[in-house]
Amino acid sequence: MESAFKFMEMESNELNSSDPSQDCFFKPQNWDDSSLDHQQACDPFESALSSIVSSPAAANSGAGDGAMIRELIGRLGNICSNNNSGEISPSQQSYNNNNNSTNTSCYGTPLNSPPKLSLSIADHHIRAKLNVPGSYFPPSLVPLSGDPGFAERAAKFSSLVNGQFGMNEAEFGYRSMARVDPGKFSRGLSSGPGGRVSGSTPNSEKKDNQISRSLTPENGEFADSREGSSVSDHIPSGVFGGKAENGNAKKRKSISRGKAKETNTPSSPKDAKVAGETSESDAKRSKKDGASSSGNEKENGGKAKAESGDGNEKQTKENSKPPEPPKDYIHVRARRGQATDSHSLAERVRREKISERMKFLQDLVPGCNKVTGKAVMLDEIINYVQSLQRQVEFLSMKLATVNPRMDFNMEALLSKDIFQSRGSFPHAPYLLDSSSLPAFPFGYHHPQQMPPLHNTISTATGTQFPVNPLSAQALHRTPSLQLPAMDGFAESDPQVPTFFEDDLQSVVQMGFGQIQQQNFEGSMASPQMKVEL
Amino acid sequence: MMNPQRLSLSFSSTSYKYRFVQGFIRALKRINRQKLATSLLSRSSPTEIYKRYLKVKSAADASMASAVGLRRAWSRALLQRIRDQERINFGNKYYKYCPAGTRIRGKSTTFTMIRNIKRSSDDRNCKDQESINNGALGWKANELRKLVPGGEAMDMCNLLDETAHYIKCLATQVKLMKRIADFASA
Numbered sequence: 001m002e003s004a005f006k007f008m009e010m011e012s013n014e015l016n017s018s019d020p021s022q023d024c025f026f027k028p029q030n031w032d033d034s035s036l037d038h039q040q041a042c043d044p045f046e047s048a049l050s051s052i053v054s055s056p057a058a059a060n061s062g063a064g065d066g067a068m069i070r071e072l073i074g075r076l077g078n079i080c081s082n083n084n085s086g087e088i089s090p091s092q093q094s095y096n097n098n099n100n101s102t103n104t105s106c107y108g109t110p111l112n113s114p115p116k117l118s119l120s121i122a123d124h125h126i127r128a129k130l131n132v133p134g135s136y137f138p139p140s141l142v143p144l145s146g147d148p149g150f151a152e153r154a155a156k157f158s159s160l161v162n163g164q165f166g167m168n169e170a171e172f173g174y175r176s177m178a179r180v181d182p183g184k185f186s187r188g189l190s191s192g193p194g195g196r197v198s199g200s201t202p203n204s205e206k207k208d209n210q211i212s213r214s215l216t217p218e219n220g221e222f223a224d225s226r227e228g229s230s231v232s233d234h235i236p237s238g239v240f241g242g243k244a245e246n247g248n249a250k251k252r253k254s255i256s257r258g259k260a261k262e263t264n265t266p267s268s269p270k271d272a273k274v275a276g277e278t279s280e281s282d283a284k285r286s287k288k289d290g291a292s293s294s295g296n297e298k299e300n301g302g303k304a305k306a307e308s309g310d311g312n313e314k315q316t317k318e319n320s321k322p323p324e325p326p327k328d329y330i331h332v333r334a335r336r337g338q339a340t341d342s343h344s345l346a347e348r349v350r351r352e353k354i355s356e357r358m359k360f361l362q363d364l365v366p367g368c369n370k371v372t373g374k375a376v377m378l379d380e381i382i383n384y385v386q387s388l389q390r391q392v393e394f395l396s397m398k399l400a401t402v403n404p405r406m407d408f409n410m411e412a413l414l415s416k417d418i419f420q421s422r423g424s425f426p427h428a429p430y431l432l433d434s435s436s437l438p439a440f441p442f443g444y445h446h447p448q449q450m451p452p453l454h455n456t457i458s459t460a461t462g463t464q465f466p467v468n469p470l471s472a473q474a475l476h477r478t479p480s481l482q483l484p485a486m487d488g489f490a491e492s493d494p495q496v497p498t499f500f501e502d503d504l505q506s507v508v509q510m511g512f513g514q515i516q517q518q519n520f521e522g523s524m525a526s527p528q529m530k531v532e533l
Numbered sequence: 534m535m536n537p538q539r540l541s542l543s544f545s546s547t548s549y550k551y552r553f554v555q556g557f558i559r560a561l562k563r564i565n566r567q568k569l570a571t572s573l574l575s576r577s578s579p580t581e582i583y584k585r586y587l588k589v590k591s592a593a594d595a596s597m598a599s600a601v602g603l604r605r606a607w608s609r610a611l612l613q614r615i616r617d618q619e620r621i622n623f624g625n626k627y628y629k630y631c632p633a634g635t636r637i638r639g640k641s642t643t644f645t646m647i648r649n650i651k652r653s654s655d656d657r658n659c660k661d662q663e664s665i666n667n668g669a670l671g672w673k674a675n676e677l678r679k680l681v682p683g684g685e686a687m688d689m690c691n692l693l694d695e696t697a698h699y700i701k702c703l704a705t706q707v708k709l710m711k712r713i714a715d716f717a718s719a
Contacts, residue, residue, distance in 0.1 A: 350690055357693035364700050378673040381696060385680045388703040393586075395710040396593050399561065400585035402718040 549600050549702070554709055556596030561713075564588050591615050597706045607695045608702075610683025 338348065358377055362368045365384045371377055568585060595615045601608040670689075677692060678684035681699050684692055 353690045354693060361693060361697050364697055374670050378670060382676050382680060385700060388707055391707045392593060393590055395714050396590040397586045398714045400582055400589045
């Protein structure tokens with residue numbers, strides 16, 4: 001086996017340099033001629049291969065030797081799918097098709113029921129090779145581009161081995177693979193979802209540990225992905241489906257290695273999202289997901305792009321569950337370690353919306369910056385809305401009692417108010433601090449509004465007409481007229497009705513002339529102001 | 534989906550303020566005229582004041598809701614509520630007190646809008662909504678629903694949306710009413 005093992009190494013090394021298409025076809029002749037010089041180039045590959053060799057060896061007898069070899073080749077071939085994209089001929093596919101049954105029989109034992117895979121080109125390679133009966137070793141296995149790619153290829157290899165069944169997907173994945181930039185592919189693989197635990201062979205466990213560390217992100221997903229509905233989804237999936245044999249723990253460890261961008265995947269199952277919106281809430285959400293949905297670590301189905309692939313992780317408990325097809329990959333990107341069925345995706349989207357709106361409300365409601373958590377925030381929001389509504393009621397009550405004066409000042413009030421609303425008018429609720437009036441929580445969280453009450457009277461009136469000269473006279477008059485009335489009002493409430501009732505006529509006569517003058521001037525001024533408006 | 538920026542931009546405060554103040558002042562004038570016309574003697578009686586207070590309050594709410602228009606669910610619900618109350622209270626005289634803009638739109642429009650809101654909220658994923666309703670947040674969410682007009686028909690997501698807009702409008706209303714009250718009483 002060692003020779004074969006080394007041969008595979010050589011094959012991969014040779015494939016690196018040589019023409020991949022040729023490798024597929026012509027390597028067999030070089031089976032015995034290949035040198036073993038390339039061995040040392042790929043240490044992880046060697047160790048991985050050794051594990052591959054050793055693990056199947058235990059399970060298989062002599063007849064299984066070829067099976068194991070084919071398995072190894074398949075895995076290696078997966079790796080070479082990277083470089084061989086687009087170069088697999090259809091003949092290989094048909095070749096694979098014919099021998100599918102044979103392969104399944106060989107691999108039935110070591111492998112658990114492998115899920116269908118949308119295999120990449122490498123899979124086709126490997127199948128072509130594997131379909132060769134006997135100990136014939138299709139050499140065009142793995143054009144290793146280097147150590148980083150090795151693990152991926154090994155994962156592909158295993159996935160190929162495992163996924164013998166999804167020929168259609170394989171073809172689909174092949175064709176889609178052809179269009180994919182291999183560089184992107186490898187990147188996607190490395191940063192891709194965590195290895196999915198599918199029912200794959202336990203034999204490859206050891207191998208997985210070593211080989212698929214960087215690949216396990218993709219493993220789970222690929223093992224489970226069914227249809228080649230999206231290129232990015234299934235190129236990795238097809239390749240790495242077979243790798244999803246280990247428990248998720250191993251996969252998580254492996255994720256941090258290699259090219260995986262998300263080194264924090266073990267701790268926080270989220271990674272750079274393509275959508276990239278509420279990434280912070282992802283951590284919370286993923287934890288919430290753990291609480292809410294039992295199938296937390298199902299594979300991520302929704303992959304829109306290959307690059308910032310989300311880690312797919314499947315819990316060991318998920319192994320028994322049937323893998324689900326990727327859903328909703330157009331709109332929502334399922335995050336690492338999170339469920340991917342449509343319901344959980346929709347739920348997650350809704351939770352995102354809700355948390356976003358809670359944040360916005362936090363800005364609206366004063367004094368909510370330190371508050372965290374939905375419950376307390378909701379309490380604050382409820383209190384604030386209640387206080388605002390009470391303020392409205394209070395002010396309307398006040399207006400109901402103060403109404404008599406409204407008639408006279410309507411025009412002026414309107415124009416002034418408009419003007420005020422445009423400017424930053426320091427509103428002075430000086431009338432409200434009187435003890436007769438009910439103690440109202442006038443400012444919700446701003447009791448500091450209360451102190452500057454009387455001080456702002458003159459300034460308030462002063463700022464009413466900063467521009468209009470016509471109303472300057474009115475302005476001068478209003479303080480004199482208003483002050484006594486205001487004082488009267490401020491002193492005690494009961495005085496107001498009496499003031500209006502008894503002395504209404506007198507007051508009107510007294511002040512009406514001035515008020516009318518004011519009004520007149522104000523109304524004269526108002527057209528100007530309205531024009532300005 | 535409303536993002537916060539869109540939410541803030543949709544609240545064009547100046548035109549809203551203007552519309553609100555216009556409507557409100559008009560309503561106040563009406564109420565004042567009515568008050569002066571009807572009861573010269575018992576102007577200060579508590580019942581009169583209370584009735585006037587109710588009218589002023591509904592006028593304030595109506596002018597606020599009509600200033601917002603029918604864009605938001607809460608304004609629609611609020612207008613509908615006010616109309617129902619006014620119809621009960623005043624009968625034929627109801628339409629006199631309606632702000633002109635809202636009077637044009639028929640009752641059916643508002644009803645269909647509210648009905649559509651309810652229907653669309655049912656179509657959404659009920660599971661999450663149920664979990665929110667039944668959980669610890671459910672009680673608080675229901676409290677909020679009671680506060681925000683038209684909130685009963687909304688799911689959590691829309692409820693928060695409407696709450697944000699409602700809070701903004703309420704704050705503006707309070708500010709403007711303060712100014713009016715100060716001006717009127719000064």
